[in-house]
Amino acid sequence: MASKERSQVLAADTKDSDMESMGAGTTGSLSRMFNMVELMKPSKDEESGKDETDQGAEKEKKIRVPCLPYVGGTSAYISELESERVKESCGAGVSFFPNDKVRRVDYVLVWSKDSNDSEKQTKQRRVFEAWLRRHRLQMVDTVSTGDSNRHFVLLHAPKELVQDKAEQMHIKMTVKKYQSDEDHFSRKVFSLCGSDPLNNHIDEQTMSVASPFTKTLFGRGRYQNSSNFEKFFTVGQRARIVHQILTETPFGNEPSEIGIEQLLEGGSYEAAFPLHEGKDELPEEWDGNSVLLSPRQRLRQYWSRWGCWYRYQPLDHIKDYFGVQIALYFAWLGFYTAWLLPAAIVGVIVFAVGLITLFFDGEIKEVCMQGKHMCPLCDGNGSHCQAWNLSTACGLFKMEYVFDNIGTVLFAIFMALWATLFLEFWKRQNAILAFRWNTMDFEEAEEPIRAQYSMKATERRKNPITHVMEPHMPESKRYPRYLTSFSILMALITMVAISIIAVMVYRTFSAKLFGKGVGKTVASISASVLQVVVIIILSKVYEKLATVLTEWENHRTESAFQDNLTLKRFLFEFSNYYSSIFYIAFFKGRWLGKPGHWAINIFRFHPEQCSAAGCMQELAQQLAIIMVGKQIINNVLEFILPQLKLIMARRKHHKQAESAGGEGDAEGLIHSAADNEVYQWEEDMDLEPDEGLFGEYLEMVLQFGFITIFVAAFPLAPLFALLNNWIEIRLDAHNYVSAMRRPVPELAQDIGIWFTILDMLVKIAIVCSAFIIAFTSTFIDRIFYAVHFNPDMSGITNFTHSLISGSVNGSGLGYDCWFKGYHDYYGQRTIEYWHLVALRVAFVVVFEHVAFILANALDVLIPDIPKSLDQKIKREAYLAQRDLEDLMAGEKDEESGEEATA
Secondary structure (H helix, E strand, O other), X not given: OOHHHXXXXXHHHHOOHHHHOOOOXXXXXXXXXXXXXXXXXXXXXXXXXXXXXXXXXXXXXXXXOOXXXXXXOOOOEEEHHHHHHHHHHHOOOOOOOOOOOEXXXXXXXXXXXXXXXXXXXXXXXXXXXXXXXXXXXXXXXXXXXXXXXXXXXXXXXXXHHHHHHHHHOOOEEXXXXXXXXXXXXXXXXXXXXXXXXXXXXXXXXXXXXXXXOOHHHHHOOOOOOOOOHHHHOOHXXXXXXXXXXXXXXXXXXXXXXXXXXXXXXXXXXXXXXXXXXXXXXXXXXXXXXXXXXXXXXXXXXXXXXXXXXXXXXXXXXXXXXXXXXXXXXXXXHHHHHHHHHHHHHHHHHHHHXXXXXXXXXXXXXXXXXXXXXXXXXXXXXXXXXXXXXXXXXHHHHHXXXXXXXXXXXXXXXXXXXXXXXXXXXXXXXXXXXHHXXXXXXXXXXXXXXXXXXXXXXXXXXXXXXXXXXXXXXXHHHHHHHHHHHXXXXXXXXXXXXXXXXXXXXXXXXXXXXXXOOHHHHXXXXXXXXXXXXXXXXXXXXXXXXXXHHHHHHOOOEHHHXXXXXXXXXXXXXXXXXXXXXXXXXXXXXXXXXXXXXXXXXXXXXXXXXXXXXXXXXXXXXXHHHHHHHHHHHHHHHHHHHHHHHHHHHHHHHHHHHHXXXXXXXXXOOOOOHHHOOOOHHHHHHOOEOXXXXXXXXXXXXXXXXXXXXXHHHOOOHHHHHHHHHHHHHHHHHHHHHHHEOOOOOEOOOOOOHHHHHHHHHHHHHHHHHHHHHHHHOOHHHHHHHHHHOOOOOOOHHHHHEEEEOOOHHHOOOOOOEEEXXXXXXXXXXXXXXXXXXXXXXXXXXXXXXXXXXXXXXXXXXXXXXXXXXXXXXXXXXXXXXXXXXXXXXXXXXXXXXXXXXX
């Protein structure tokens, strides 16, 4: 928009009389509420269409509408003749009345007039709202019932605006519906038994044929429900339309001053959200008929309750209420959780076999029964550095064996194939859902261009799909920006690695400085605190920096913007979460010297050592702590914090309402404290804001990495993931239905960049599993000894441990002792050590090549789109072409008829 034109809009808006009523005080409140009533009155044409019964309704007793999120009519009352219908609708929690001429609130903006509200923010709001009026949005500013400083700007999109914007956004509308034959595998199995115990009782299993909205086709009645405009566009579609307008509307003269998101970040508005459809609580006298429930109540009763943990998710209902993007997340999470069941069963079997065979292992018997004189694990001859007996490590060797045996190796191979199959079958499921929800070509043809992209684009070109001229920024101008962003990302990830090394060095030197006892404990705790502080600081810095860099890259669509932002943030979070585990698995205890000279020469630094049994049990412990402890803490916080915040907000609102003394206008539009009732927009404001799906996906994708990359060290990981996900689905469902404001129902074609990240994790898992089995596990050592020396494993401790002379290299030990490694009596590497190195490298090469070949073979053999779905896609394309030909033929017949008449 030109700066001059924006200035004119601001000047005209300043003179607008209804904007002058924004002052504080009761008079301003009454004036604003009066304007709201006047604005939402039916038009003269609508009034003239009323029948005699409606015209005589003024003589009848008026009844207050108990459910809001809509305002309108000549007052907030309806006639007694309609009271039964209102009782059926509102009493059941349904918060809209399709036929009573009220105009719904499609969106709400919230701002507060307090000491923090600057003149700049006020000016930005006035410019922004002036442009919204120019876009034909109807609005009204009303104050909170409990806090006179808090304002709610209620937005309504009239019919003409909705139609124009829907056509511009290529919103697909239903042409016809039909019964779907795509079904769960388990549903097909249970159908053979006559009943399905997993049925959620509200799944419709329908699919629809949809076509982009055009006013021409709407006028000809080609869409379902086109004769009833109130029912034609869903609440979610209207919210999407208004949200798109809000993101495209400027609030200043600069090209960058555009969109509601910047106003929210700058504090000009506190919040912006569409309304929930009534309350989530069920009616007291509900008879069990789901038809009488509102969409929100239906989701609570048949989805978010804990008692629904074993039932299918009502994905169509989730899609209708929260949008395709959120429905795809829950579809993926449910699919992932179902696939965890066989992995968890196999993992438990592997763990049980390890526990059983523990008592028959030859190495365990030798360790626990022999008394080998082991070398000190530190340098020097002080009282704190003494020799020890190998039998004292019997418990550590037993724990090591449970997580490091032939079963865990086979399980790692199984999980590599499991992860590959999971992704392949998810692609098929994703295609089914995208076709069912008419989003298969959303990103290519339907997704609107970001307003920021349009403002910064330097050229214009014809869209190759829609053939419409649109803003364009050549890729050649974005490549340098991509390279800069990647360089900054790598620099920050390197800083994370440096911080981890620095903390490790600090821990070692401080432990040596403070000595044993309390000093060593203080050193360890201070090192952990330091690492946490560094990671938090870097994470906060990078979160802001990633957003700035992604904005600078100037992506065309919101999907592309979110995908690139997600990838940047995930790579950083990946390095944060996995760095300590990679350190234990591949680096800890690798650069040690010899007994008496464990420290390496640089600064006489003594690297950390693994336990006497090895690093596998420590790796398993670390994974168990992260997967069990972290997930428990996250779930508790995810459930308790929203509830506490909601309780505190409602108590605060109740106290403010009581102190307000129940002020209201003559029409009763402002509730008094005695009403014991709050407007829907005020209730929703007390809920937690929607923060997007990044945190939810991040938690699950990191979990997926734990159960694939490091599963060789912890076969119980899939079991703990399964138990966590059963809880996670219910927690997320509860939060979306009852504890969070309603998000804008967005469309999506798939789960976005997260699938690419999952595919990347599978490839990393194959390589890491190979290295863990070869270099961290004792699997290669055991196989080598069994083949070349003794199949019953007797004498293996003499093979894996070396006897060294106490006078080697002037160690000063003064006695011969044993230590873990492959050395001769004089401390030199044995030939077996080099044989084992060659075997380890060969195992890694063979393992990863076989795994990648199998993965690629599965990718080729399993089609991304099921054959039945492919036939439906072709059939729909054929029907669409036939309908288009019929439509064109009809238009020609009409033109011929008009010419003949002329």
